[in-house]
């Protein structure tokens with residue numbers, strides 16, 4: 295089943311020209327610079343914007359074409375924006391149940407207890423909403439949208455108004471929600487870390503057009519990916535997260551590619567994906583490389599990796615594109631001096647060294 299949108303729109307200097315479709319499954323991130331048309335596209339999908347000649351299909355439901363127009367409230371959507379815009383006179387429960395009560399009982403697929411557990415809201419249910427933090431308010435907004443049992447969730451920068459710490463706290467809830475609810479999501483963001491932690495696929499937009507639509511893995515296979523613009527290249531590893539050992543480190547991933555993740559609150563590091571595994575983001579600049587397995591060293595994670603390719607990056611840096619024993623890609627950023635000194639080449643097996651605390655961020 296696909297979400298399909300075809301739309302053209304001229305608004306002053308801005309032109310939107312989109313003809314695209316993607317599977318209505320998992321999390322699709324719309325990523326691009328400010329003003330490239332992400333919100334306009336989302337509003338067209340939602341039916342908040344009626345553009346002449348546009349076509350919007352959700353599976354075999356036609357929401358808009360030349361002869362058909364389905365109003366926003368009939369599309370069965372969950373909408374969450376940057377600002378939570380909760381109803382101030384109602385408690386958390388009152389807000390959560392607002393749309394639920396207006397959803398016919400035959401269509402209700404999610405109930406208050408499971409949604410409040412998914413979003414960690416159990417202890418807040420009786421609070422007035424003006425006694426909540428920004429992150430808590432946004433979790434209530436997500437819960438309220440979910441409890442309408444939508445067939446599609448549209449999220450327009452739901453984390454953008456939150457500070458970094460709050461954003462880190464809420465991100466695992468968002469990814470758990472994608473997994474547990476089974477509701478497809480469209481997430482607008484210009485934050486690469488949100489895409490890397492949450493998305494299954496990415497649609498890159500630029501000047502009102504679709505530049506690329508690909509899986510997250512494909513998006514990250516390019517050394518010059520727009521996702522690497524802020525913090526440099528990074529990898530996303532998927533695996534099972536084990537229980538903590540006596541030093542507070544948790545094992546992550548299969549044997550041979552196993553990492554120790556030092557995470558007092560693993561929410562900061564790992565996010566669950568819509569397939570149920572845990573996702574770990576590793577910045578390429580946090581990984582070093584050695585030809586031998588160093589013994590007397592504080593770094594705990596020593597992984598055998600094979601170099602697939604070396605890329606010269608702008609700014610006098612070298613990116614090693616490597617794969618681990620389980621086949622997952624691990625990117626490593628080093629200086630040209632190190633690459634030369636170690637005589638690194640494609641096909642070579644080396645040790646990738648990653649500090650456990652680098653996985654705490």
Ligand SMILES: Nc1ncnc2c1ncn2[C@@H]1O[C@H](COP(=O)(O)OP(=O)(O)OP(=O)(O)O)[C@@H](O)[C@H]1O
Pocket residue numbers: 305306308326327328329330331332333334335484
């Ligand atoms: N109501 C409007 N009237 C005129 N121009 C508008 C209107 N709404 C949006 N625009 C213009 O349309 C273009 C696309 O805006 P849109 O909000 O879709 O971009 P965006 O990618 O979501 O940006 P941001 O990330 O900053 O939210 C921008 O140039 C914007 O100025």
